[in-house]
Amino acid sequence: MSKECAHHSKKRPKLIRRIYAGILIFLFLVLLTILLIWAILQPTKPKFVIQDATVYLFNLTAANFISSSIQVTVYSRNPNDKIGVYYDRLDVYAVYHNQQITLRTGIQPTYQGHNDVNIWSPFLIGNNVPISPYNGATLNQDQAVGTVQLSIKLDGRVRFKVGTFISGRYHLNVDCPAAIMFGNPTAGVIVGNNAVKYQLVRPCSVSV
Numbered sequence: 001m002s003k004e005c006a007h008h009s010k011k012r013p014k015l016i017r018r019i020y021a022g023i024l025i026f027l028f029l030v031l032l033t034i035l036l037i038w039a040i041l042q043p044t045k046p047k048f049v050i051q052d053a054t055v056y057l058f059n060l061t062a063a064n065f066i067s068s069s070i071q072v073t074v075y076s077r078n079p080n081d082k083i084g085v086y087y088d089r090l091d092v093y094a095v096y097h098n099q100q101i102t103l104r105t106g107i108q109p110t111y112q113g114h115n116d117v118n119i120w121s122p123f124l125i126g127n128n129v130p131i132s133p134y135n136g137a138t139l140n141q142d143q144a145v146g147t148v149q150l151s152i153k154l155d156g157r158v159r160f161k162v163g164t165f166i167s168g169r170y171h172l173n174v175d176c177p178a179a180i181m182f183g184n185p186t187a188g189v190i191v192g193n194n195a196v197k198y199q200l201v202r203p204c205s206v207s208v
Contacts, residue, residue: 055068082162105122
């Protein structure tokens with residue numbers, strides 16, 4: 001091997017190491033910039049409030065089978081001044097004692113700008129949904145007492161927009177408590193045949 005070839009072969013590993021080092025430094029600076037922007041803007045999770053629930057049907061159709069038809073109104077606000085929120089997917093469903101009792105209802109994908117508000121009113125329906133014997137007995141007791149505690153869940157994927165930068169997808173979980181007071185005739189307003197609207201106005205817990 002000539003001296004010139006040996007010299008070039010020694011320079012190649014150094015050049016490759018410098019290229020790798022340059023790429024790593026560039027990626028580090030990009031990530032650091034994103035983190036600094038994120039820290040300065042101080043992003044806040046969207047705020048959710050369940051406003052009301054209109055109950056068209058809610059009862060045990062047979063032993064340990066429940067049928068329900070409920071329309072809920074959910075208020076969502078983006079509290080950030082400089083961050084937008086993309087709701088890429090958002091499903092809503094009702095839960096009784098940790099057991100899902102309605103089908104998932106999808107909400108149309110939407111963008112929520114700075115300090116914007118969205119109000120959704122999906123229908124949640126379940127026909128002859130099987131529940132555990134324990135929950136069936138508990139539901140009978142709750143209806144006898146006059147109050148049934150449901151949870152309205154929202155589950156989906158969101159992205160955040162800062163200027164032209166759009167983040168990756170994050171899992172959004174929202175849990176809204178909904179106490180339906182069947183036993184109190186003054187707790188709701190009759191809005192149709194066998195339909196009663198209950199004002200709730202309760203904040204929801206949100207995790208991203």
